[in-house]
Amino acid sequence: xxSNETPGWRRLNVGIIGGGIGGMSAAxxxxxxxxxxxxYERADFAGEVGASVSCAANGxxxxxxxxxxxxxxxxxxxxxxxNRDWKTGEPVSVxxxxxYEKRWGFVYNMFHRQFMHRMLMDCALQKEGKGTPSTLxxxxxxxxxxxDTTTITFTNGVTAQHDIIVGADGIxxxxxxAIGIQPAKRPAxxxxxxxxxxxxxxxxxxxxxxxxxxxxxxxGGQEGKWDKIVLSPCNDGKLLSYYCFFPREKGDYATQxxxxxxxxxxxxxxxxxxxxxxxxxxxxxxxxxxxxxLWLHDPYPYLSRNRVCxxxxxxxxxxxxxxxxxxxxxxxxxxxxxxxxxxxxRGDIDEVMAVYDDIRLPxxxxxxxxxxxxxxxxxxxxxxxxxxxxxxYKVEDPxxxxxxEEMNAYDMHKDVEEQLAARRGEVFAQKFIRGLPIGLExxxxxxxxxxx
Ligand SMILES: Cc1cc2nc3c(=O)[nH]c(=O)nc-3n(C[C@H](O)[C@H](O)[C@H](O)COP(=O)(O)OP(=O)(O)OC[C@H]3O[C@@H](n4cnc5c(N)ncnc54)[C@H](O)[C@@H]3O)c2cc1C
Numbered sequence: 313x314x315s316n317e318t319p320g321w322r323r324l325n326v327g328i329i330g331g332g333i334g335g336m337s338a339a340x341x342x343x344x345x346x347x348x349x350x351x352y353e354r355a356d357f358a359g360e361v362g363a364s365v366s367c368a369a370n371g372x373x374x375x376x377x378x379x380x381x382x383x384x385x386x387x388x389x390x391x392x393x394x395n396r397d398w399k400t401g402e403p404v405s406v407x408x409x410x411x412y413e414k415r416w417g418f419v420y421n422m423f424h425r426q427f428m429h430r431m432l433m434d435c436a437l438q439k440e441g442k443g444t445p446s447t448l449x450x451x452x453x454x455x456x457x458x459x460d461t462t463t464i465t466f467t468n469g470v471t472a473q474h475d476i477i478v479g480a481d482g483i484x485x486x487x488x489x490a491i492g493i494q495p496a497k498r499p500a501x502x503x504x505x506x507x508x509x510x511x512x513x514x515x516x517x518x519x520x521x522x523x524x525x526x527x528x529x530x531x532g533g534q535e536g537k538w539d540k541i542v543l544s545p546c547n548d549g550k551l552l553s554y555y556c557f558f559p560r561e562k563g564d565y566a567t568q569x570x571x572x573x574x575x576x577x578x579x580x581x582x583x584x585x586x587x588x589x590x591x592x593x594x595x596x597x598x599x600x601x602x603x604x605x606l607w608l609h610d611p612y613p614y615l616s617r618n619r620v621c622x623x624x625x626x627x628x629x630x631x632x633x634x635x636x637x638x639x640x641x642x643x644x645x646x647x648x649x650x651x652x653x654x655x656x657x658r659g660d661i662d663e664v665m666a667v668y669d670d671i672r673l674p675x676x677x678x679x680x681x682x683x684x685x686x687x688x689x690x691x692x693x694x695x696x697x698x699x700x701x702x703x704x705y706k707v708e709d710p711x712x713x714x715x716x717e718e719m720n721a722y723d724m725h726k727d728v729e730e731q732l733a734a735r736r737g738e739v740f741a742q743k744f745i746r747g748l749p750i751g752l753e754x755x756x757x758x759x760x761x762x763x764x
Contacts, residue, residue, distance in 0.1 A: 320659030323347055324652065327464055327474035328446075329454045329487050331357070333365070333425075334624025334641030335480035336432035340378045341649025342478075343436065343443035345657075350474070351436070351446055352466065354453035354481075357429070362600055363506050364544035364553035365425045366390070366528065368694075369418040370719045371639030374646045376418065379441055384431040387421035388545045392527035393695045398539065401531065401588030405702045407695035416720040422528065424546040424553070428638075454481060457490035459618045476661060477620040478648065480641070483607070485626035491617035499566035500606035500631065502538040502557050502687055505580050507598030509552040511545075517597060520590045523549030528635070531591055533690030534704050539583065540690070541591055554595060555604070555632065557687075558583035565603035575601040606631060608684060611677040616665040623648070628676040633686035634694055634714065636679050643724065647672055650728050663735055670731040671724070674746065682714035694719060698755040715755045722747045 324347045328335045331353030339349045367375070367387075375382050393407040413419045423431075436446040453467040463473045479487025488495070511523040522529060523545045533540035542555040560566065562583045580601050584592060608631065615627045622628075624641030651657065651664045685692040691705050697713040699705060707713055727747030733740035743750045750761035 318654055318656065318658055321346075321654055321657050322659050324475040324661075326350070326476050326478060327352065327462075327472055328478045328480055329464065330354075330479070330481035330485075330624075330626065331433070331448060331450070332480060332482060332624070332641075333429060333432060333638050334626075334645060335478070336429065336436045337374070337642045337645035338478050338480055338623055338648055339436035339446040340380065340432065341374075341645040342652060343446055344378060344441070345649045345653040346443060347652060348444055349436070349446040350472070351448045352452035352454060352464065352472070353448065353450045356450040362508060363425050363555075364546040364551075365423050365428055365638050366544060366635040367421040367423060367428070367642070368635070368639055368716075368719065369412065369416040369420060370722065371642040372418040372421055373416075374642050377646070378435065378649075380431060380435045382421065382431070384434065385421065385423040385427045386547050387423050388523075388526055388547075388549055390420040390422055390526060390528055392525060393693075394525065394527045394529045395533065395690055395696055396529060396531045396588065396591075398532040398534075399586050399588060401590050404534070404704060405690070405696050405699045407699060409695075412716075416716075422544050422546050424551060427547065454479075454486045454490075457487060457620060459490065459620060462619045475619065476665075479620060479622045479626045480624050481626050483609075483625045483629040485622065487620060488612070488622055488626050491614075491620050491622070493612050493614070493622075495612065496610040497607050499560065499564075500608050500687065501560050502606055503560045503563050503565050504604040504606055504632075505556045505563075505565070505575060505601055506604050507554045507556065507580060507595060507601045509554060509594050509598050511550050511552055513597055514552070514594055517593075519593050519597075522552060522591075522594070530690055530693075531588060533686075533688075533693075536688050538688055541584075541587065541595075543591070543594075552594065554598060556580060556584075556595065566605050566607065568603045568605055572603065574599075575603065577601060604632075609680075611673075611680060615669050615672055619661050619665065621648075621665055621668055627672070628680055630676075630680040631683040631687050633690075634679055634683040636683065636694075636719075639719075640676050640679055643675070644672055646724055647728065650725060651732075656728065656732060663732075667728065667731045667735055670735070671727045671747075675722070678714065711756050711758060713756050717752070717754050718748070721749065721752060723749075
């Protein structure tokens with residue numbers, strides 16, 4: 313670095329446990345902030361999940377801020393969110409994303425998970441770009457952490473000591489256990505099977521070419537029902553990734569892992585006798601049918617302890633229904649990059665960890681709660697949550713809906729400055745509260761800075 317002006321700033325040796333989307337993002341953000349980063353991954357990525365992952369503007373903005381080569385992710389830029397009638401397939405609620413980039417500065421990307429992961433990993437490890445390239449050790453599964461010495465012990469017998477440790481080890485996090493969190497969790501009332509459909513094959517079979525819509529499309533999800541089909545086009549539209557939800561009583565996959573054997577197509581189709589035949593026929597040619605186990609975790613009380621913090625699903629696993637899991641992991645990483653960056657870090661790790669909790673917990677907890685609600689009511693889903701003029705629109709509390717405005721108008725730099733000032737007993741005089749501009753009226757009617 314050499315150019316930093318902040319007294320007390322020092323280069324840290326950071327250990328990152330877990331080399332998924334969150335771990336790679338943390339490595340990028342922290343190397344760019346001037347630190348040395350080592351990623352420890354339990355696997356070797358051979359079994360990476362073949363499914364889509366969406367990245368709305370609040371995630372995409374950081375990819376650009378970090379000079380990630382987004383084209384490597386071969387994304388589909390989403391143009392619409394479409395909710396269709398379960399039986400007829402007719403659109404019920406449509407949210408247009410045509411002005412999305414103009415409004416928010418960044419597009420809504422749909423990636424294939426393996427491509428997104430590779431894109432992030434390349435950026436973390438490559439020589440080019442700001443900071444020192446990260447080091448990756450695969451086949452290093454974290455077993456335990458000594459919180460006093462910040463030392464990791466791996467199941468292969470290796471130990472490693474770091475100045476700070478980032479636990480990006482996913483929903484079954486070992487780091488979470490190490491910092492004393494026992495999740496209150498239960499299987500969701502909903503099950504999910506995922507399948508991939510090749511657009512080329514579908515078109516060859518004379519089926520509807522959904523790739524033309526460049527849309528995230530949903531069948532059902534209304535009226536408190538657990539049944540829902542989610543279609544996400546990725547790889548420039550060549551692949552259609554389908555998430556198929558149904559009540560758990562119709563098939564319980566709560567204890568099955570993604571890495572299990574492919575399921576027979578009959579099992580995928582069985583819960584859907586009344587589903588729109590156009591999409592049903594797509595599912596009938598689906599490949600790689602795998603269960604995605606769904607668990608609800610109550611929010612955790614904290615994200616960090618001593619010099620160890622959680623990031624991504626390790627810190628806030630959420631239901632998939634707001635498509636924000638990856639974005640929240642990316643935002644966590646961005647927060648660490650800013651907090652440990654040359655503008656703010658004065659060498660006090662405890663202070664940074666406390667502010668990380670201050671800024672991340674409220675935001676991720678809100679998204680987590682909204683994701684659980686959207687599981688059985690698509691009107692609670694960001695985007696559809698403002699389509700109030702459709703006949704089936706009904707939400708739990710109109711003042712509490714989560715909207716695109718709240719997600720994308722959020723300025724993390726301002727939030728960091730405000731919370732750091734509070735910790736330091738300094739005055740924060742800018743016209744922002746928790747990263748949102750004072751006076752901004754959200755579609756819920758809530759005006760930032762006014763008591764509602
Ligand atoms: C099939 C599927 C589809 C999804 N679709 C979407 C979507 O459309 N939009 C969205 O926003 N989110 C989606 N998500 C969720 C999103 O992928 C996650 O929220 C996001 O990847 C979180 O990243 P993470 O790095 O925290 O966890 P992960 O990506 O799960 O990475 C955790 C990593 O830690 C490693 N690890 C685990 N334990 C250890 C250990 N003890 N030691 C070392 N390494 C360990 C794992 O091998 C893994 O590589 C999807 C998830 C799945 C499974």
